Amino acid sequence: MRYNVLLTDNSKEGIVINADTLREFFIELDNFMSSNCYYWDDILSIKDDRNEEVASDLIKNTTPFDTTKKYKTILADPPWQEQGGGKIKRGADRHYPLMKTKDIKNLDVGSLADDNCWLYLWVTNNFLKDGLEVMEHWGFRYVTNFCWAKDRFGIGYYFRGQHELCLFGVKGNLKPIHRNIPSLVYAKRTKHSKKPEESFEVFDRMSHEPRIELFARNKRNGWDSWGNEV
Numbered sequence: 001m002r003y004n005v006l007l008t009d010n011s012k013e014g015i016v017i018n019a020d021t022l023r024e025f026f027i028e029l030d031n032f033m034s035s036n037c038y039y040w041d042d043i044l045s046i047k048d049d050r051n052e053e054v055a056s057d058l059i060k061n062t063t064p065f066d067t068t069k070k071y072k073t074i075l076a077d078p079p080w081q082e083q084g085g086g087k088i089k090r091g092a093d094r095h096y097p098l099m100k101t102k103d104i105k106n107l108d109v110g111s112l113a114d115d116n117c118w119l120y121l122w123v124t125n126n127f128l129k130d131g132l133e134v135m136e137h138w139g140f141r142y143v144t145n146f147c148w149a150k151d152r153f154g155i156g157y158y159f160r161g162q163h164e165l166c167l168f169g170v171k172g173n174l175k176p177i178h179r180n181i182p183s184l185v186y187a188k189r190t191k192h193s194k195k196p197e198e199s200f201e202v203f204d205r206m207s208h209e210p211r212i213e214l215f216a217r218n219k220r221n222g223w224d225s226w227g228n229e230v
Ligand SMILES: C[S@@+](CC[C@H](N)C(=O)[O-])C[C@H]1O[C@@H](n2cnc3c(N)ncnc32)[C@H](O)[C@@H]1O
Pocket: 058, 059, 062, 063, 077, 078, 079, 080, 096, 097, 098, 099, 193, 194, 195, 196, 215, 216, 217, 226, 227, 228, 229
């Protein structure tokens, strides 16, 4: 049986759940949701303050980039500091540690870039302005963007978000490998923050090697990877 609406009792603030239990719980939950169901992201509120400690430890111990290799394509999906206010956390920090924009900016991404290089930078809609600043700080000129349209909508006070943007910036002068690629993909939402395979197919077709994915969760053919979960 799959349900269209999933309700939980949020009246008690500050439920603390072990992060692994939480992850398993979310996977289970997905099995009960129809394709039109309000996503659990919108409804559940869990507090896990330990994530903030983990985040700051991680930033202190972040593995430096190997800057001996220069890339023609850099794809980054940073953990923007998306979170709910107060004691109740509604954001990405339930899933992985987050980074302040200044820490993302301070990553030496510029030293990974070849003289001719492209940057694909995923941003949350809240952090669009930060994304543009970070892109410029890393040495890229914003040119255009790519959009992922999702099968169901998520959170949002004004609009309920049903798309994500990936900013596209350039350094130097590279020509696209293919020139007939649309700027939009339609693809299903799956795991929290997981970008669709369809987007990688686009980036693969369009962009030059060597390529690196920053804040990756898994290794991928044709790409080097960097990130604490990879
Ligand atoms: C938005 S998610 C990336 C999702 C990924 N692109 C996907 O499609 O599954 C951000 C990732 O950055 C990682 N992360 C957070 N802080 C980090 C840090 N200081 N150093 C390296 N990775 C970090 C998180 O654990 C998470 O895996």
